[in-house]
Ligand SMILES: O=C(O)C1=C[C@@H](OP(=O)(O)O)[C@@H](O)[C@H](O)C1
């Protein structure tokens with residue numbers, strides 16, 4: 001589906017949006033619910049990624065296809081490997097077959113797991129014969145993806161003696177590891193994270209508990225971008241968010257002050273207000289702890305004609321697409337001057353935005369959602385706009401609530 005986006009009637013935006021539950025929290029809690037049957041979960045994400053995670057957890061024998069869902073692939077690998085009697089082939093989309101998994105497979109094999117590669121060494125699909133894992137200490141690189149670490153941590157309570165992880169190298173996407181530990185703590189699992197070592201105690205059962213998933217902060221980033229690109233006085237209410245969030249992307253509240261957007265908390269949510277014009281200085285950010293909002297920030301900067309230098313982006317090339325290369329290609333299409341390295345993206349200040357260009361989305365929900373706010377400044381086309389359902393199926397419906405109409409082209 002190709003959508004043509006055009007500016008709303010007025011760039012003074014006033015709206016209230018209820019955003020779906022965090023995809024990251026949801027996929028963690030679904031796995032923990034499979035280990036601790038009496039957990040109840042509310043405000044679950046309605047994303048494709050949550051759906052494939054739920055479906056996968058219900059399969060004991062046969063093929064499990066997680067499509068594009070990275071956390072489902074990584075989290076289910078440890079789950080199946082440590083569940084005696086599970087015999088599965090864990091596969092995904094063509095892109096998923098290019099997203100490396102050897103760090104996790106090697107760690108699980110060191111713990112005694114039985115895993116083999118079905119096609120290419122180091123990549124999905126993988127054949128897993130679940131078994132009781134005897135060992136409980138393992139080292140693994142921490143600078144490639146935090147998901148490998150979260151995967152082992154989530155499964156750790158079901159191991160006979162818990163688990164001790166020694167993390168090698170610079171730890172990336174740290175807030176996601178802390179989210180995992182925070183949720184383990186919430187269900188009563190004892191954990192300790194000191195230096196480069198994480199310990200998780202074994203736990204066979206948990207008390208009945210209702211866990212409420214906070215709405216998705218990465219999804220909130222697109223409304224921050226809209227607020228930044230809109231007129232002074234715009235006000236957008238989003239729910240349901242809280243101040244002491246487990247999500248690292250809540251750093252948006254600080255980052256978007258640079259663009260004149262203030263955040264206030266209240267009524268089980270946040271209100272974004274455009275209170276000032278943007279700071280015209282180049283925005284320098286190190287985003288290794290919030291990789292998923294890099295695309296949003298780059299487009300906001302471009303839409304305001306501002307320069308930015310975003311680094312700490314070394315994980316972007318192995319996500320849904322090579323996000324650095326994709327962002328360079330698509331931003332240059334609309335007139336940006338972009339420089340990328342293997343871990344950074346820099347934008348020169350710009351004056352013109354080329355209108356009615358067709359933005360490719362590369363099977364990446366965040367390519368579609370990051371570019372959508374640019375419609376406040378110029379008409380543009382979004383190709384394969386349905387990709388948003390990976391994390392935010394109601395995205396285009398909510399864009400219409402904001403006044404941003406997408407017409408099928
Ligand atoms: O653990 C998680 O829920 C996630 C971790 C991050 O991946 P990396 O740790 O590979 O950066 C992030 O990009 C992804 O959207 C979700």
Ligand SMILES: C=C(OP(=O)(O)O)C(=O)O
Pocket residue numbers: 068069070071072292319320366391
């Ligand atoms: C990278 C992402 O997800 P995953 O790694 O789970 O596919 C994302 O949602 O931006």
